[in-house]
Amino acid sequence: MPDDHHPHTEPPHANEPHTNEPRTGGPTRPESPHDAVFRGVVGRPEHAASLLRTVLPEALSARIDLDRLTQVSGSFVDARMKWRHADVLFTAPVDEREAYVYVLIEHQSRPDPLMAFRLLEYTVRIWRHHLNRHRNATRLPAVLPVVVAHNPNHPDRPWSAPTSLTDVLDLEPGTAEAMAPHLPRLEFLLDDLATVDVEALRGQPLTPEARLTLVVLRNASSDPHLKDDLQTFIEDLAAIVGRSGVNDSGEEGLLGLIMRYVLLVGQAPPEDYEALFTRIGPTAREAYMTSTADQYIQRGLEEGRVEGRVEGRGETLTRLLTQKFGPLPEHHQDRIQHASLDELDTWTDRILTAPTLNDVFR
Known part of the structure; x- marks a missing residue:
């Protein structure tokens, strides 16, 4: 953010x-x-x-x-x-x-x-x-x-x-x-x-x-080198391999949950981790393969949700700013159009207290 x-x-x-x-x-x-x-x-x-x-x-x-x-x-x-x-x-x-x-x-x-x-x-x-x-x-x-x-x-x-x-x-x-x-x-x-x-x-x-x-x-x-960091914790990864997979109640194993997090938010592409989990054993590699497939699906869903939220927040911010300060200059409209969700939230928070338009975008 x-x-x-x-x-x-x-x-x-x-x-x-x-x-x-x-x-x-x-x-x-x-x-x-x-x-x-x-x-x-x-x-x-x-x-x-x-x-x-x-x-x-x-x-x-x-x-x-x-x-x-x-x-x-x-x-x-x-x-x-x-x-x-x-x-x-x-x-x-x-x-x-x-x-x-x-x-x-x-x-x-x-x-x-x-x-x-x-x-x-x-x-x-x-x-x-x-x-x-x-x-x-x-x-x-x-x-x-x-x-x-x-x-x-x-x-x-x-x-x-x-x-x-x-x-x-x-x-x-x-x-x-x-x-x-x-x-x-x-x-x-x-x-x-x-x-x-x-x-x-x-x-x-x-x-x-x-x-x-x-x-x-x-x-x-x-950390773009998270894969190397995880190498130092390979004993911990190996220790939870036996508890990976899905249990009798349908609950996801924690190895898969941790791996999915790494693949979803990490900077390195999923294939960078394949050698690490292959080294641990077939169970870990299977969990890695499952998480990789799920990660690509989840990333697509997240990108779609974020895109929709950004568009809606941008429209709301533009309407509120116009009501308070009048028609927006083109360069401010451009900033809103290309802003991230976090930037839109920040600018929206400032509307109530900002005395000028420039104070909103400071």
């Missing part, structure tokens, strides 16, 4: 239905490749547990029984934020008391400055969901928020937004301290992929599936 893309901070649309229950169905935008591989891997308790062991402070990890993580179905993210957030909720005993671990991934060229506030909203929804199922409860279970920051376009750009709700409040430091006992507090744990040393992942207590997922999320969309 372009560097000048700012996160959406507008309030929910007045007609957007509000619910205290997680969304489990109904119309939604297509899941992004980033979301699909993240939820597909980290949505499984054994892989989520291995990731959390690398993120949680040791004193906290010792109190949470990560071996008893259980996924809660559904999503607590606003429908309008699904293009940039994906979430997974688990229950886990903490000192033998029921608690929740909420893992959210954000992929955006700039971190969300209101992420702590959004997590407070999602936490309240989780509590409401809990109370709807425990009508006689007089205490709330703890909700531990964890954010995985993923910047697919600038993988080395670290997170720079607040991780604490206190730092989001518009108060002088002294006033914030004086008011602290009377203000809501939330600080989320951050796993910033921009600060991850890929080589160091080899020594962390991650499952092979979780380790490969972090590697490809961090590097696939920006």
Whole structure:
């Protein structure tokens, strides 16, 4: 996404239905490749547990029984934020008391400055969901928020937004301290992929599936030499070959899911990876061949969807700009016609506050 893309901070649309229950169905935008591989891997308790062991402070990890993580179905993210957030909720005993671990991934060229506030909203929804199922409860279970920051376009750009709700409040430091006992507090744990040393992942207590997922999320969309990087993780690839394919419930194996992500968002053509997966064995090569065919189909569908969205956003932007500033000069019409979806979103966000037409396109 372009560097000048700012996160959406507008309030929910007045007609957007509000619910205290997680969304489990109904119309939604297509899941992004980033979301699909993240939820597909980290949505499984054994892989989520291995990731959390690398993120949680040791004193906290010792109190949470990560071996008893259980996924809660559904999503607590606003429908309008699904293009940039994906979430997974688990229950886990903490000192033998029921608690929740909420893992959210954000992929955006700039971190969300209101992420702590959004997590407070999602936490309240989780509590409401809990109370709807425990009508006689007089205490709330703890909700531990964890954010995985993923910047697919600038993988080395670290997170720079607040991780604490206190730092989001518009108060002088002294006033914030004086008011602290009377203000809501939330600080989320951050796993910033921009600060991850890929080589160091080899020594962390991650499952092979979780380790490969972090590697490809961090590097696939920006590293033209990803094939060479994956060579160093060939043992992890080989370890999950036996769990590839489709299981009895029709669920895709994680090797195929990870490979499809690499082929869809990576810079190298699919055939560049054939030797790597052939080296692992016939099962891996078969999964590679299947993923390659699916990738070409998926890429065609994605290009068609993006083209349609770009055309619609461009028409909407042109109409709004004309209403506010009058007829558009030809060079601005040309910029809109050749803009990316992210640029159109950025310019549309600026319409309400920009005093001049040039300020929209700055």
